[in-house]
Amino acid sequence: MDRKRIIIIGGGMAGLCAGAYLQMNGYDVTIFEKNSTAGGVCTSWKKGNYTIDLCIHWLVGSGPASSFYERWSELIDLNEVKFVNRDEYFRVEDEHGNYIRVFSHIERLEHEFLLRAPEDEDEIRMFTHGLRCLATFDMQTEKAPELANLWDRLKSFIRLIPYLGTFQKYMNLTCRQYSERFKNPLLKKVMQNLPGPDMGIIFGMITLTWFHNKTAGYPIGGSLAFSERILEAYVQLGGKIVFNADVHKILTANNTALGIELVNGQRHTADYTISAADGHATIFEMLEGRYTDAELLKFYRTAKRFPSLIFISIGVRRKLSRLPNMTLIPLPEPIIVDPETSVNDLIIHTHNYDPTLAPAGSTLLTFMLETYNYDYWNDLHRHDKRRYDNEKARILAEVIQVLEKRVGDVARYVEMTDVATPVSFRNFSGNWNGSFEGWLMTPETGLKHLSHTLPGLQNFYMCGQWVAVGGGLPGVLLSGRDTAQIICHKDGLRFEADKTLVIA
Ligand SMILES: Cc1cc2nc3c(=O)[nH]c(=O)nc-3n(C[C@H](O)[C@H](O)[C@H](O)COP(=O)(O)OP(=O)(O)OC[C@H]3O[C@@H](n4cnc5c(N)ncnc54)[C@H](O)[C@@H]3O)c2cc1C
Known part of the structure; x- marks a missing residue:
């Protein structure tokens, strides 16, 4: 039987992950990447005797406490990667040499906050109570939300019940708003930067629990070394990648995607086309804004982006x-x-x-x-x-x-x-x-992601940080995996996530 052909625009982490999962499921994938390297912004470069590392400060799923550990393990052997878990996440200093350290371990963090900002004891204890509560929270990563049935939704809701109180308390607060509750100026600044003034404090809290659970380590060797492992997995699964291939247009007929046209005029066709490249360029340039609706336009007009x-x-x-x-x-x-x-x-x-x-x-x-x-x-x-x-x-x-x-x-x-x-x-x-990570996760966006499809366009999908709000490597891995699941579902195939199941 002929294998269905899939074109992916962009060989960043989302494109590589989507490609790897699709290869596992018997599709014939070619990635078109405009650069001469893969990995997108998950990259490093050499200058003199130094390797400048751009991206990974921490990788969620580096340890077994997060279900992302299973997801990464579907692609690569995490035992081959040496991760560093730092005891101190960051510190905030003032001009007089005073400081507050943000430790990875919740007890140490609480002790430090109480020692340096005793005037905020009540708020600190409430904060660390929230962290302890969230420490067992894990995201559902097995099934694409688009494919969830009533039973899956009910299960997700039941799993959320122990955390609802904490979510309710913090979900609607930006870091800036939350920081106003603290009197100590250094602690205020800590909260504002956890992870950033306009982002939801709840996401900062969840990040702290990942540190606490040692599942947000840094991979020795840096970002390019890590993305090269994913590229290698994709290629070993039989995936093809064409470098220096700048996609200019997505070809369509009868509201169905047919493939791509490169800047140099070359055309390539496929059964399905996926864009794992910039969302704005995909929707408004490669597709000339023909497949949108009021909701999508509003999101692109009003949602906050990473700077x-x-x-x-x-x-x-x-x-x-x-x-x-x-x-x-x-x-x-x-x-x-x-x-x-x-x-x-x-x-x-x-x-x-x-x-x-x-x-x-x-x-x-x-x-x-x-x-x-x-x-x-x-x-x-x-x-x-x-x-x-x-x-x-x-x-x-x-x-x-x-x-x-x-x-x-x-x-x-x-x-x-x-x-x-x-x-x-x-x-x-x-x-x-030049946004460095796509959409900001704010109280307005919550945990909601954009759709992997565009209104009115068949056989076309999107994945990556312009779909997975908040960006980040685990988010884009999942977005690629979800896309592969959705395509398998459309074709009536059972989705497999096993790298030993390569169909040659
Ligand atoms: C400074 C920095 C720090 C970060 N820190 C972390 C961190 O600590 N932890 C974490 O998890 N995440 C972090 N991130 C975020 C994470 O790196 C990104 O969210 C993720 O790598 C995005 O992957 P992507 O594949 O969606 O997009 P991209 O990496 O942007 O990949 C898109 C790819 O598409 C290609 N492309 C674009 N247009 C075309 C075209 N027309 N034709 C062909 N190819 C095209 C690009 O060249 C690129 O390779 C950080 C990012 C940055 C920049």
């Missing part, structure tokens, strides 16, 4: 072993990122926990300065390249100055620097305005 970044990397010929993993420090003067953006705090990310990223005796540091002002950076890049370069150099110099002040005797040991802007993010990933 883009000025991503700065610095290699220092000194082992800065006393610097914690992530430290948020206040800036004496704000750093002006662009005319619409300035930052008052800076997070110093020290990558010492991974010795493969820097030469012996040296340290890799990275900094993420957020901005929504893609147009400014794009204009500079297009029309005034000299100023674009000067602005990059200015921000880098200011960051080094801050580092010199906080750490001392660093500037003269700097031997590698690298600055990526929103233009770099957009050019590399194709993501809308």
Whole structure:
């Protein structure tokens, strides 16, 4: 019997995962990726003797306490990956040298918060009570929500019952709103950054429970080494990938997707087409906005996105072993990122926990300065390249100055620097305005994801961080897996998630 052919646009983690599951189920998959590497933003790059790591701060499912452990294990052998579970997640400092540490273990975290902010005891105890309650919460990841029947929904609801009170209490609060309940200024700042002012505090709380349960480790070797494992699994399952293949258009006839056209004019057809690339480009450029409805348009108009970044990397010929993993420090003067953006705090990310990223005796540091002002950076890049370069150099110099002040005797040991802007993010990933992770998970979005299909278009699917609200590697793995399940269901096939079941 002829195997059905599937084209996937984009070889990021979502495209690779969808492809791997579809290969397991007997489909013949080809991924078209515009870059010369796979993995999308789950990437790293070499500069001098350093490996700059962009993505993975933590990987949910690195340990068995989360059902994502089973999901990753369907694709790769997690025993072959060395994970580091850090005791301290991050710390927040003030200008006088006071700090609060956010520990991974709930008891230690509670002790630290009570010690440093006794004036907030009642709120702290309520918070840690919530964490203890959520510590046993796990997401349903086995079946695509679109395929859930009444019984599945009932089971999901019953599983949720023990957590409903905690969800109700925190679900509608952003981190910024929740932080207002605390009197201690440092603890306020901790809450605001757990994970970000506009995001729901409940997601920050769930993240803390993943740390506590040792299921959000960092894989030694970094992001590209990890995404290469998924690429290898996909290729071993018989999947094909075409690099440097920039998709320009999705071909349709009679409201049915027929395949793709590349920028160079080549056409490729398939039984099903999946886009695992940027959502905005897919819907409004590759499909020219022909398959939307009021709800989807409203979401794209109003939902909040992750910003883009000025991503700065610095290699220092000194082992800065006393610097914690992530430290948020206040800036004496704000750093002006662009005319619409300035930052008052800076997070110093020290990558010492991974010795493969820097030469012996040296340290890799990275900094993420957020901005929504893609147009400014794009204009500079297009029309005034000299100023674009000067602005990059200015921000880098200011960051080094801050580092010199906080750490001392660093500037003269700097031997590698690298600055990526929103233009770099957009050019590399194709993501809308250089967003680094798709849609923000806010109280308005809750845990709801977008549909894997578009209104009125047959044989076409979408997966990845523009469908899985909140983005993140486990989210996009699941989005790819769900898409494969939905396609199997349409074809009357029983979905298999077993990498030994390759149909040659
Ligand atoms: C700085 C940073 C930190 C992060 N930290 C974490 C973390 O700690 N933990 C975590 O779980 N997640 C983290 N994430 C998020 C996570 O990396 C992403 O959500 C996930 O990798 C997105 O995968 P994706 O496949 O959906 O999208 P992408 O990675 O954007 O992949 C899309 C792919 O499509 C390709 N493409 C685009 N347009 C076209 C076209 N026209 N033709 C052909 N190909 C095309 C792109 O080149 C790319 O390869 C982080 C991301 C960043 C950037």
